[in-house]
Amino acid sequence: MKFIDEATITVKAGDGGNGCVSFRREKYIPFGGPDGGDGGDGGSVWLVGDEGLNTLADFRYQRRFDAQRGENGMGRQRTGASGEDLEIAVPVGTQVRDAETGEILGDVTQEGQRLLVAQGGFHGLGNTRYKSSTNQAPRQSKPGTPGELRKLSLELMVLADVGLLGLPNAGKSTLLARASAARPKIADYPFTTLIPQLGVVRIGVNQSFVIADIPGLIEGAAEGAGLGTRFLKHLARTRLLLHVVDVAPPDPEADPLADLHTAVTELEHHSDQLASLPRWIVLNKKELLDPEDLEALVERVRADQGDVHPVFVISAATGDGMDALLQAVMRHIEETAQSKAEAARRGLAADPEDASW
Known part of the structure; x- marks a missing residue:
């Protein structure tokens, strides 16, 4: 349908x-x-x-x-x-x-x-x-x-715990297929994802979260170019954004760091709410770079993004690094839920109407 x-x-x-x-x-x-x-x-x-x-x-x-x-x-x-x-x-x-x-x-x-x-x-x-x-x-x-x-x-507005963000062909659909039972369309050309895709990631017993993949962003999306901004609203209710970056773009002159900035710019232009969500950098397709070049790129990204945005290096195609990423996401979701529950309890106890007990 x-x-x-x-x-x-x-x-x-x-x-x-x-x-x-x-x-x-x-x-x-x-x-x-x-x-x-x-x-x-x-x-x-x-x-x-x-x-x-x-x-x-x-x-x-x-x-x-x-x-x-x-x-x-x-x-x-x-x-x-x-x-x-x-x-x-x-x-x-x-x-x-x-x-x-x-x-x-x-x-x-x-x-x-x-x-x-x-x-x-x-x-x-x-x-x-x-x-x-x-x-x-x-x-x-x-x-x-x-x-x-x-x-x-x-x-x-699609309800998901984690949203995948990135440029076309960054490997978001491959990551979704590797992490869950979802089977999105995967091909070697841009915009293979035309509508949001959902998948359930199961970590352990009673441990799971929902991940959403939306069409990729391109430069000028905030002015209506491409497909991504039409579906960015579906990420508004997520708890965490995974910003997927291709470490070896098809264009040899393309810089992964510049691609990262392009997506961030379009995100900020679309909504301050989205821009304020926790965002992790996921460097994908590590198998396509030499270890030395990959390490140099990781250092550049960390220096550019600072400690606010954790950096993970994975290969969605082979699964290398996926377990560590998904386990960290699960811990983040559980800690966020626990913090909200504790804040709610503190707010209830601080209510003057409840002080009588």
Whole structure:
């Protein structure tokens, strides 16, 4: 199935049912009084996370979704039935925006998570509600309020722990195939990866992480060149970026360090959030360089990048250096998760409302 990561839909919550104007009419009860019932509430529209979906392709065919309207009130103080809520299944990782205002309404990040995107209308009031000692035969009622109408922009943001970043033909797909059971397209020409690819890397018992490969970046990508920036948003939720650099580019005049700077520049132009993520340098295709030249390149990269960005040297094709890299990634993910859990616990204990215990 073609990977579709953006869609625009219109949702309409159900209107509230109108209140009823009615009077009790029974034999031997000439002045029965008002007995008009309220209307029913309109149904709301919810987005629900579904891990069985991995694309927004279904929204190409249906773009309008309407929840059920509430029924009108009836005589004998009968309340109209409320409209049923409408649930729309979306892939886990979908970000929802108001297409007209750009406001982020929320993110669907878990299986079964429900996100309210259009509130149903409130029920109208029947004339029974207006009965009083001074108004014993009210002929007024209140109509139901209209349900919300919204145009939504849906964006599928792939959920992964680790993202692969780099220029075309740097070896990202080969690394993904070596590390996981994923089988991305691999060839000796640029842009073999046209859509994001996911793979699960298993290190040990109950130790695994998800890795994402996106199309390669080229110079000028921030201005729309190439494919990479269209999918850079999928790296926004990752915990770590692995910046894959080809140590022996096909062009003999190309400098791996310059290629590294090109990708970093496009990353910074795209998003400060992405540029601030932890990023490790992975020098790939070590088998293509002499040990002396490889060591000199590693020293140049470390001097240029400093201690902020650790440097790993691997061969994704042969697997040399892969174990050390993947083990380090697993440790980083576990330590990051532990640090966040401890920070959350400290924040909870520092809450004044919790100080009583």
